[in-house]
Amino acid sequence: MNSLFTNILSLRRIEYLIVNERWQVIELSPKIHLLADNSDEVRVGKDVRMGFPELIGIEVIASDIIAGKQNSFELKGAIRTQKALNPIYIDICIANNIKEDRISNELLIVFEDVTEKMVLEQSLVQGANEANLLLRTLSASKQYIDQIVTSMADALLVTTLSGKIKTINRTAQVLLEYNEAEICGEYISTILKEVDSWKEEIEQRGNVQTRLFGPITPLVKEVETTCQTKTGKIITVAFSCSKVQTEIEHFQGYVYILRDMTERKQAELAKQEFLAMISHEIRTPIAAVIGMADVLLNTELTEQQEEFAETICNSGKALLEIVNDILDFSKIESGKLEIEEEPFHLNSCIEEALSLLTPKAKEKQLELIFYKNPQLPQVIVSDISRLRQILINLINNAIKFTDTGSVEILVTSRKRQMIGNEKNNHEIQFAVKDTGVGIPSNRINRLFKAFSQVNSSTTRKYGGTGLGLVICKQLSELMGGKIWVESEENQGSTFYFTITTRVIETLLKQEWETKPEESGTVIDAAVAEKNPLKILLVEDYPTNQKMIVLMLQRMGYQADIANNGLEALTALRCQSYDVVLMDMQMPEMDGMTATHYICQEWDISVRPRIIALTASAMLSNKENYLKSGIDDYLAKPFRIEELMQVLNKCRTNREQISKPSKVSHAESCSKNNSTIDTAALQEIYRIADFNCGVNAKDFLLETIDDYLEETPKFLEEIRVAFSENNFKTLQLLVHTLSSSSATLGASKLATLCTQLEIMVVSEMREEITEQIGKIEAEYENVKSALMEKRRKY
Incomplete structure (x- = not known):
């Protein structure tokens, strides 16, 4: 074969051999050995089948080609040499070697290296198979997700990033009374009115990487709100939201899950009714047992009888505590407990809790210590009742589990970084430390779980339901904080909890700045002549009515009487009054509610001056009174001089809010430790004696x-x-x-x-x-x- 043709074949990676009818090599191309399975055997005079085993077994076919019975024959081979780890794929074509236009007794065998072609074909086939598999997987995945979404008991809505609804499931269509075509393209805010207020929180939450959908935000906690259906019906729902982010904008947006709360609300109502019923049914006999045991203990008893009565009383109290814990826990779990936000003095709250438990500490000869911190804020805004409840529970536990030593209360405060529109600028940390039995490290995790205690012996020795600390945990979390404990067995425990709160720089009015004159005050009928006033007394208790009316009569005033807030409003609508002496706690309508209506209905220029009358010892109430539209304040029991003083302000400073008199109910009650303060009876006699026509x-x-x-x-x-x-x-x-x-x-x-x-x-x-x-x-x-x-x- 000429060199030109040989070069052309080589460029196409094609090699050749010419063999005679006995398969001996006559001629071969230069690089043929590269395609041979055994390259050493491929040379002139050698049997070609020694180098290319693929040719073994086709001798008959070769004879037919030489004889002219068959033009050619093709077959494929794979060569794996010792030098090449990967196989070499070849196409072999056998034909008669034609010489000078005549058929010879020789065979031309052409070898073509098709390895790259085979690899490419395999890749294409594999790619096609993989694409087909992926398509089937995606199709099955879509079908799988569609079936899940369709079968969901909750409504699901998917929106774009701008809030336009893209799709909804069948449950959502039934709930909202829309079909998918009607609602798609509408904004989610037309369905859920409060949805936009949660966008900022969603943006602040971290992403979670998922295998199928990439990074997504976890669901925001369920929020209870209402949605409006196509027919205008308002349904209570709980909704949660998640943001979906992918590289493709079309697959970005929000997923909303809506849960119809109608049945749950009905179930909760039934549960509350059941708890109220069972509470009444259990408490009534327990209260009777405790009450009768108390009465029995106040009678002449033998030592054994007294012991029996005390056992009955203590067992009744223990049973009542269990019932109360369960009801409190149920109330918190159902989400019915709301945290109030009112300003109060922090130290006063702590001292109130301590004063209630001091007798119990003294019984066990324990030292109860409160380390006052001058750096603490004086006035905070939170729920004083719930904070006091946590403190009492923790201090009570500390006393219960401590036999000798002390119980210490430490309080610290720090400023905290504000997030978004948050108002709570401080974190208050409380620590209740005791020298009691301590808690084993492997049992601490049981403390804050419902109905769980350190061990069964604790229940037998100390009693309790195991709900107290759970309630403390939930209350502290509701107030933006947390609770934890540090303890060592037989070395005592320290319980910590925190709350987040706002701090108010100004002090609440605890002491009244104007003192009544102690002596030299002239009280007679001329007081009314100098300062004539039309007075309405709003008081439900008959004895107090008589007392205040006599005081007013002594000053020359004749007051009208209303027994509650409703009667007061009726009286004010019938005629005008200069002054309303308003008791704060009354049936049907209390004084604060009545004041609210008065301030709404009458302009300040014609509105009577409202004087609050109350025996409440709650410090936070006084500030609330003055903020609610009440002009002045008298703490019961008050003296006639104090009443005259606030009435004189009605003449001298009618249109301004004046400062109330400095008087404290607690101080008045503690002036005399005897059973009856004779001075009070003498005051009643003196007031009556000054009134004409009254014996x-x-x-x-x-x-x-x-x-x-x-x-x-x-x-x-x-x-x-x-x-x-x-x-x-x-x-x-x-x-x-x-x-x-x-x-x-x-x-x-x-x-x-x-x-x-x-x-x-x-x-x-x-x-x-x-x-x-x-x-x-x-x-x-x-x-x-x-x-x-x-x-x-």
């Missing part, structure tokens, strides 16, 4: 009789309200009893009532039971003392 002695006796007749009824109603878990009514009854007791000089009883009122606000059930027993016992002393005073008069 002072008869009035005093009538006042004492009214008190002795009404108080047992109050005590019975207090027991009933507590047994029914009606804390609002209970606080009103205790407040009224405190006021009437203070008026008659029963200072110790009034103080006990004031303490009970604080306990009622904090819903301290165990302490309330004990305090009611003390009040009933003290009333028996007051009753005996008043009967003795009555005989003297």
Whole structure:
């Protein structure tokens, strides 16, 4: 074969051999050995089949080609030499070697290297297979996701980044009463009115990498709101939202999940009704057991009988505490507990909690220490009742699990970085440290789990449901904080918790700046002549009505009387008044609500001056009174000089908010530690004696009789309200009893009532039971003392 043709074949990576009819090599191309399976055997004179085994077995075909019976024959081979790890793929073509236009007895065998072609074909086939598999996978994945979305019990809506709805599932169509074609393209805000307020929080959340969809934001916590259907129906729903981000803009947006809350709300209502019913059914007999045991303990008993009665009483209290814990826990779990935000003095809140538990610490001879921190903010905005509840629970636990040593309370504060529109600029950290039994390190994780205690022996020795710390944890978290513990067995424990809060730089008014004149005050009928006023007295308790009316009569005023806020509004609509003496806690409508309506209905230029009358010891209430439109404040029991002073302001400074008198109910109640303060009875006699046409002695006796007749009824109603878990009514009854007791000089009883009122606000059930027993016992002393005073008069 000529060299030109040989070069052309080489350029195309084609080699050749010419063999005779006995398969011996006659001629070969220069690079043929590169394609041979055994290159050493490929040379002139050698059998070609030794180098190319693929040719073995085709001898008959070769004979037919030489004889002219067949033009050519093709076959494929694969060569794997020792030098080349990867196979070499070749195409072999056999034909007659034609010489000078005649057929010879020789064969031309052409070898072409098709390795690259084979690899490319394999890649194409593999690529096609993989593409087909991916397409099937994507199709199956879409079908899989579509089936999940379709079968979801919750409504699902997908929107663009701008908020336009792209698709909704079947549940959403049923819930919203739209089909997909009608709602697609509409903005999500037309369905969920509050949806935009959550966009900022969604943007601030970190991404989570997913295998199928790439980075997505986790679902925002469920938010309860309402949605509007096509027909205008408003449905309560809980919705959560997630942001989806991909490299392709078309596949970016938000996913909203809506859950119809109608059935859940009905279930919650049924649960609440059941809890209210079971609470009443359980509390009533428990309260009766505890109450009768208390009464029994106040009678003449043998030592053994007293021991039995104490066991009954203590067991009843323990059972009541268990019921209360379960109800509190249920209330928090159902999301019914709302954290209030009111300004109060931080140190006062802590001291109130300590004062309630000091007697228990003294019983065990434990030192109760509060390290006052001068760097603490004085006034914060939070929920004083819930903060006090956490403190009482932790301090009570510390006392319970400590036999010797002390319980210490430490409080620190730090400024915190504000996020978004957040208002809470401080974090307050509380620490309750004891020298008690401590907690094993492997048991600490059980502390903040529901119905869980360190071990069963703890329950047997100390009692409890294991819910107290869970409630503390949930309350601290509701107030933006957390709770944790550091402890070592037999070395004591330190419980920490934090809250986030706003700090107010200005102080609340705890002490009133204007002092009443102690002496030299002339009180007679000329006071009304110098400063004529039309006065409306709003007070529900008859004894207080009589007392205040007599005070006013002594100054020459004739007051009209309303028994509650509703009657006050009716009276104001019938005629104008210069002054309203407004009791704060009354049935049907309280004083604060009535004041709100008065401020709305009458302009300040014609509105009467409103004087708050209350025996409340809650420090935060005073600030609330002055902010709500009330012009002045009198703490019960007040003296006639103090009443005259606030009435004089109505003449001299009618249109300005004046500062109330400096008087404290707690101070008034604590002036005399005796059962009855004789000075108070003398004051009643003196007031009556100055009024023409009133027999002072008869009035005093009538006042004492009214008190002795009404108080047992109050005590019975207090027991009933507590047994029914009606804390609002209970606080009103205790407040009224405190006021009437203070008026008659029963200072110790009034103080006990004031303490009970604080306990009622904090819903301290165990302490309330004990305090009611003390009040009933003290009333028996007051009753005996008043009967003795009555005989003297």
